[in-house]
Amino acid sequence: MNNPPHWLQSLGNGLFTRLYLAQAINLLGDSLTWLGLALLAFELAGKESGSLLAGALTLRVLAFVVLSPIAGVLADRVDRKALMITTHIARMGIVCLFPFVTQIWQIYGLVLLLNVFSAFFTPTYTATIPLVTQPEERPGAIALSSATYQLLGVLGPGLAGGIAAWVGTRQVFFLDGLTFLIAAVLIMGLPGQKMVSQPQANTVQGKWQDIQTGSRCLWLDAPLRYALFLQLIAAIAGAEILVNTVGYVQGPLGLGQVEYGWLMAAFGIGATGASIGLGRLGRRFNSIIVMSLGALLITLAILPVTLMPLGGLVLLWTLAGMGQTFVNLPTQNLIADRVAVEIQGRVYGAHFAWSHLWWAFAYPLAGGLGRVAFPYHFLWSGLLSLVLLSIGYLVYRPQQLVQYQAGLWHDHEHHHQGEHYHSHPANPAISHSHLHFHSSLD
Numbered sequence: 032m033n034n035p036p037h038w039l040q041s042l043g044n045g046l047f048t049r050l051y052l053a054q055a056i057n058l059l060g061d062s063l064t065w066l067g068l069a070l071l072a073f074e075l076a077g078k079e080s081g082s083l084l085a086g087a088l089t090l091r092v093l094a095f096v097v098l099s100p101i102a103g104v105l106a107d108r109v110d111r112k113a114l115m116i117t118t119h120i121a122r123m124g125i126v127c128l129f130p131f132v133t134q135i136w137q138i139y140g141l142v143l144l145l146n147v148f149s150a151f152f153t154p155t156y157t158a159t160i161p162l163v164t165q166p167e168e169r170p171g172a173i174a175l176s177s178a179t180y181q182l183l184g185v186l187g188p189g190l191a192g193g194i195a196a197w198v199g200t201r202q203v204f205f206l207d208g209l210t211f212l213i214a215a216v217l218i219m220g221l222p223g224q225k226m227v228s229q230p231q232a233n234t235v236q237g238k239w240q241d242i243q244t245g246s247r248c249l250w251l252d253a254p255l256r257y258a259l260f261l262q263l264i265a266a267i268a269g270a271e272i273l274v275n276t277v278g279y280v281q282g283p284l285g286l287g288q289v290e291y292g293w294l295m296a297a298f299g300i301g302a303t304g305a306s307i308g309l310g311r312l313g314r315r316f317n318s319i320i321v322m323s324l325g326a327l328l329i330t331l332a333i334l335p336v337t338l339m340p341l342g343g344l345v346l347l348w349t350l351a352g353m354g355q356t357f358v359n360l361p362t363q364n365l366i367a368d369r370v371a372v373e374i375q376g377r378v379y380g381a382h383f384a385w386s387h388l389w390w391a392f393a394y395p396l397a398g399g400l401g402r403v404a405f406p407y408h409f410l411w412s413g414l415l416s417l418v419l420l421s422i423g424y425l426v427y428r429p430q431q432l433v434q435y436q437a438g439l440w441h442d443h444e445h446h447h448q449g450e451h452y453h454s455h456p457a458n459p460a461i462s463h464s465h466l467h468f469h470s471s472l473d
Contacts, residue, residue, distance in 0.1 A: 041309075042174035045164040049221055053214040055157055057119070058183040059190070063203055064126055064145070066191040068138070068354075070200040073416035077133055084137060087142045092394075095153075096148040100153040103245050103380015106158045107373060107454035109117055112221050115159070116394060118152040119215035127208040138410025155381035161367050161375060163221075170364055174310025177360045181302040181352070244374055245381025252369060255317060257427040258362040259382070261326040263389045264416045264423070265358040268329040270393035271412040272298060275401045279336070283406045290341055293383040309360055318361035318368075319432045325357025326420055328407045334413035338405060 042048050072083040105114060125145045134139055164172045195203045249255045265429045273368075305325075309316065332351035339347060362382070370378045400408035 038426030044109040052146050054216040056210050056214045062191040063207035067203040090143045091146045092391045095150045096384050098150040099380045099384035103377040104153045106155040106376025111159045116215050118148040119211045121148045123208040129204040145368050153451050156385045158376040158379045171310045174306050178306035194424045245377035248378050261322050261358050264326045264419050265388035266393040268416045270397040274397040294348045297348040298352040298453035300347035302356045305353040305356035318365045321357050321361045321430050325354040331414040336409035
């Protein structure tokens with residue numbers, strides 16, 4: 032009997048399979064949520080529905096930026112299984128309130144509340160993958176999760192649209208709630224607790240230090256810092272594609288919604304194919320090289336847009352989708368490889384917040400360029416991304432990072448038993464944690 036492809040071998044792990052199915056159903060639920068929300072927004076706001084949805088997306092990003100670091104702390108301090116179940120049950124209850132909405136302010140309130148719990152689920156899920164997989168399974172597991180995210184991003188809205196046409200605009204939210212319930216039941220089937228054993232931070236200072244740990248780890252580690260910088264570049268180029276493709280297709284190109292759908296499908300298919308490809312390679316690729324290639328790919332893809340017919344744009348958008356994944360997916364592997372498991376929740380939470388902060392900057396930038404530089408906004412975004420990429424090359428020296436030192440970031444409690452080289456006085460009641468990098472050569 033033939034062995035499954037490398038990127039599917041992680042499904043032989045029953046614990047990961049349960050977690051993965053919960054994520055896939057959760058993503059389907061998200062598609063139902065946002066399609067139902069778009070239909071409900073049009074029902075309530077008519078021509079102003081676009082502004083309503085823009086406000087809802089802004090609330091979504093703000094919730095992720097503010098709360099994801101806190102979610103990361105909780106993921107390291109409590110049972111991750113219980114935390115994921117709680118977020119699913121809470122979201123099930125919230126989406127089942129949407130059918131009863133009659134005012135626009137109610138949509139804003141429910142969207143904010145819904146994404147509060149989404150901000151707690153995603154970093155926790157990502158940080159749980161290393162707990163339920165072996166090191167050799169992990170790249171394939173992360174790649175499969177990424178491919179599913181991208182694939183449902185392409186297919187999910189169409190599937191959700193068919194379901195909404197069948198059951199009705201408001202009734203779709205009840206089906207949405209059912210997906211969250213099913214996902215919660217799957218996670219309930221995971222055996223025992225899924226948590227890391229470590230002391231609790233019982234003071235305000237200790238809790239604040241917990242929140243800071245994830246960001247400090249990202250910014251102190253050169254490879255992770257470089258990865259985060261490349262995600263800024265990918266966000267600028269990606270936001271340009273997501274925000275301005277529809278206007279360019281129906282404006283200068285004089286085409287319609289079908290052609291716009293082809294382009295966005297090409298972007299999603301490129302991202303999905305790249306996820307599968309990286310999953311098949313397993314650990315045979317260097318994360319720094321792949322991330323650098325990805326940032327260059329998505330940058331070059333948007334530079335020549337005004338010179339291309341539709342067929343050329345389909346190819347460019349496919350390459351751009353590949354570039355987006357080449358930047359994002361190796362970053363998750365890099366965190367798993369360079370951060371000790373007991374603080375991975377905090378680092379994944381901080382990473383989720385910082386990456387969404389980049390998008391919070393990139394979306395308005397794309398919108399502004401679309402207004403003031405039409406129809407050459409793709410060129411200007413590409414040039415900005417290219418300048419940043421050049422700066423990153425000079426500052427971070429990726430050719431040297433390729434040989435980065437193997438090891439793990441971790442922190443441990445430090446008790447002050449006497450005077451030492453720190454500036455604060457001796458006090459045996461004071462304790463705090465120190466973040467250290469331990470080389471594999473130590």
